[in-house]
Amino acid sequence: MYKILANTLFLGKDVYYLPDCHSTNQLAMEMLKDKKVAEGSVVITDHQTKGKGQRGNTWESQEGKNLTFSIILMPRFLEAMDQFQLNMVVSISILEALDGISTGLKVKWPNDIIHEVDGKIAGILIENIISQNKIESAIIGIGLNVNQRYFRIDTATSLSNLSGFDFDKHVLFEKLIQKLEFYYLELKKGNKKIIKEQYLNKLYRYQKLADFEDQVQFKGKILGIKDDGRLIIEKETGLQNYYAFKEVKFL
Template sequence: MYKILANTVFLGKDIHFLTECHSTNDLAIQKIKKKELAEGSIIITDAQTRGRGQRGNRWWSEPGKNLTFSLVLTPYFLDPSEQFDLNVVVSLAVVQALSEYVYELKVKWPNDILHEQKGKIGGILIENILNQKGIEVSIVGIGLNINQHMTALPFSTSLADLTGREWDKWEIFKIIIQKIEKNYMLLKRGQKQQLRSLYLDKMYRFGMRATFNDGEIFQGKILGVGESGKLIIEKMDGSHNHYAFKEVKYL
């Protein structure tokens, strides 16, 4: 099923398919340490038994129904302080790809893909290995609900739930990889601000007054994301507050 991708420059020229594995990110890290993967390599599985989200959160996926894969990048051109730009590249690409099938998809900072009305459709986990020169390698894990019905999970959805039909996972996978490569090459060519602008256009609750909790419940407006990836929210008193992951909750 998963063949070498013909319409990409370097992503997907080396694809490792497993019927089942604990975590594609963990397996990618193991193979990288053994020098078995190069930039552009992808590990994909039909059944991920111990998938991880941000900060060790579990990601459960019904076998054979969804897309769960990890790809390898070597963004040597980025400073470690610019790691969030990879998140911009990937999350924007996923939304761009899935928006060919359904409307109202957004990036919920820092790593969720969701439908504004129906809830979360997927997530992204990027793990970077650093050396003295900077970012040595990045492992980009992506989990997307495609044909799994999510009725048992609150504020979760799938492409099938949103459209009322099942989809060819391989075709969606190819589009996602092409979009990621395109955005990655833009970043490599220095088009950071263009990507940031596109990202903000797809950002959940950007520029809208909404309710948050940072230890206290407050009304605020998302102004954007800082260079280091912190969420910038303007409170009603006019103060600008910068939040790292899990320092603030959407309500």
């Protein structure tokens, strides 16, 4: 069971735990529409049977081994065009919560937390409800591979695989929620520059020449992120391109 968090202002004050469910994001969305939850509520499960990733992808998670949960936020202070700010907040919060566990952890644009060599350890799925060009509410879905040792795909790994020992999921959960609340409140204060600097500091392949593919393979360097979340890549030719999600592939 997951207890209500004592060391936060509003995140994690209502924690809805289910031994298993189809999708924490979907359940959180249903609860939000039924007006059964307040901002900061968390839906968490030990076994997600139909976990969702971006664009219909699925999320593999062994029962009882990982953290799979969704947080309900109401960031009405954010314009719809600034919704990538939430992505940056969640990404840096996860990385700071995992600080000291393993070197080489990065955020891979736009929504994955990876180890530079061993693969993906966490995914983020944010689903926003927009009203009058503001973000009325947001469901923040997080899947973090904690103690799972074996995966069907070789591009996934876990904290346990990286470190060689198992972790207390409850301790990690509390630390992650605390970090997320801190950076969410920083965003609410308008400290976007600090958040973006932190994000770029942890961005995979930032300012490094690497191989990519859009319609053709090319070498390029990530220069930054546009305010709308598009990735800025400078090709070897000197041409700068702006890419939305799925428009460029990391090779």
